[in-house]
Amino acid sequence: MARPPSITDLVSAEQRAEVLELLDRVTADLPLDELLPRIVDVAAELTGATYGVLAVLDDEGRMRDFHLHGLDDDEMARIGALPVGHGVLGDLLRADRPVLVDHLGSTPGDGTLPEGHPAIDRFLGVGIDHGGRRIGVLYLGERRDGGPFTGHHALLLEWLADRASHVLALADSRRRADRRSEWLQVSARLAELLQPPLEKRRALTHVVELVSWLFHARAVALGRLVDDDLVLVAEDETDTSFGDFVRPEHIAPGTPVHAAVLTAVREHRPVLARVDPTVVVVVPVPLRLTERLVLGIVLRRGAPAPDQEELDLLASFTSQATSSIDRLDALAERAEMLVLADRERIARDLHDVVIQRLFATGLQLQGMRVRLPHEDQERLDVIVGDLDQTIRDIRTTIFELSQVRARSLRQEVGLLTSEYAELLGHAPTVGLHGPLDTTVSSTVADSLLATLREALSNVVKHARARAVEVELRVEAGVLTLLVGDDGVGFDGPLPESGLTNVRRRAQAFGGTVRVVSGAGVGTVLEWTVPLPD
Structure with missing residues (x-):
């Protein structure tokens, strides 16, 4: 049986120096941007080709990272978009x-060829495979002498593709090892950051910021799905706002992003959605002790979708995050229970000891009254009246100490406005009026807080305000939120992109939104919702 031709059989004596130089480069520890272009150059030199391309494939089999031979800068500028793999x-x-x-x-x-590409009639290409998977392609176009490509040239190209496969496989192994190292570093950093005592909202923000750094993402956010509406809980934005990206046309039922959110929540796994040319990664974040959230990652335009290994690492990271945040919630709940227990003890002591003593003292004073002169009796009546009022005040305190309070909307509004004080450069003025904690349901409160967050975010981004006022009141069965600033305002029609979610949240409860703005005089947002009887 004839042995297969070796590289020395395929090249001339003059070409062997080029082959040896290439082999030296392949065995050296050089970066890909030096090795792969040289493989294309040698392929063109050994076969006499005018044009050569080595394209690396992503994990979905799409062409990326092109290394070219034979095209100058002007020709590249005319081509624009590179081939995607047709024809x-x-x-x-x-x-x-x-x-x-x-x-x-x-x-x-x-x-087959993009606009502006030089015409090609003769073509020779081979796949670059490793481990049973195609990881790249190497192809040539047109020979300088006008002749055809032959089987001899095909053997040369296969040999070069084999060299390239080793380079790409080694680089891929290094890339994956570096990536795992990054994940380990971020996981260790997360463990450092999520140490008690830590407010939950800040913990969620840490998670978002670390994921954003890992993926170099356009935007990352944690959201809660409320009646098919994504209510943002924490956000980190780079090129754009996640809230701006997830507009109604993106998140509406039937859209890829909406379907991905539902699938991620239902099947408890990361899901990809494509809004060309952008990939969105949706990951469930099931906080077992509190709520179920969804992490959304908007990758940069044209960035490849993460492979399964990356998705597995992301799922492991979110699992670590949820465990840490659940631990923070559990510790906070334990601390609250200790406070409640202490309050109950104080209330019991006040009732069993202090009130009884005061009551006994009052009885004793009243028993002495009949033995005192008239003017002293009047003074004693005043003292006994003061004791009765003190007993009533203590009973009120006992009642308040005995109450296990649910989430306070007043506290949530205070925390939210305090959170934006640093971003605004000053603390907003806050006015709270009416029975907010007893008449506003948790569903309405969620939408109100999301609206307030969006309004304050818009002030930070656009208003350049020196003062911001927030007023929240319940009056005559109507909940009204007012957010006003003294910023630059708008001259002309208001941009609807930032108001769409605000309007939808109000309309979901039969409410309305009104915005008054003027250039140089600031903006006032009024969000009104009727409350059920």
Whole structure:
């Protein structure tokens, strides 16, 4: 049986120096941006090709990271978008042997070649495989002498593709090892940050910031799905706001993002959605002791979707985060229970000891009254009246100490406005009026807090305000939120993109939204919702 040709059989004596130089580079510890272009150059030199391309494939089999030979800067500028894998390139992505075409019959812009690409008639390409998976393609176009590509050239290209496969596989192993190291570092950092005592909202913000750094994302947010509406809980934005991205047309029922959110929550796993040219990663964050949230990651335009290993690491990270935050909730709940127990003890002591003593003292004083002169009796009556009022005040205190309070809307509004004080450069003025904690349901409160957060975020982004006023009141069965600033305001129609969610939240409860703004005089947002009887 004839042995397969070796590289020394395929190249001339003059070409062997180039091959040896390439082998030296491949075995050296050099970066990909030095090795891969050299492989393309050697392929063109050994075969006499005019043009050469080595394209690395992502985990979904799409072409990316092109390394080119034979195209100058002006030609690259005319081409613009590089090939995506149609026509003969699509055949090459699936072929298990070299693809050799003497008459391609394609023209720039026909789907095989992008607009502005030089015309190519002769074509030779091979796949770059490793571990049973296609990780790249190497192809050539047109020979400088005008002749066809031959089987000899195909053997040369296969040999070069084999060298490239080792380079790409090694680089991929290094990339994955570096990536795992990054995940380990971030996980360790998360463990450091989520140490008690820590307010829950700040803990969620730490999670969002770390994920944003890991993915170099356009935007990352944690949200709660309320009646098909994504209510933001924590956000980290780089190029854009997650709230701006997840507009009604993106999150409405039937859209890819909405379907991904529902699938992630239902199946407890990360889910990808594509809003071309952007990939959105949706990850469930099931806080077992409090609420179920969803983490949304908007990747940068054209960024490849994370592979399964990356999704597994992300799921593990969110699991670590939820465990830590649940622990914070449990410790906070334990501390609250200790406070409640202490309050009950104080209330019991006040009732059993202090009130009884005061009551006994009052009885004794009243018993002495009949033995005192008239003017002293009047003075004694005043003292006994003061004791009775003190007993009533203590009983009121005992009642308040005995109450196990649910979430206070007043406290939530105070915490939220305090959170924005640093971003605004000053603390907003807050006015709270009426029975907010007893008449506003948790569902309405969630939407109100989301509206207040969005309003304050818009002030931070656009208003350049020196003063901000927040007023919240319940009056005549109506809940009204007013957010006003003295910023630059708007001259002309208001941008609806930032008001769409605000309007939808009000309309969901039969409410209304009114905005008054003027250039140089600031903006006032009025959000009104009727409350049930």
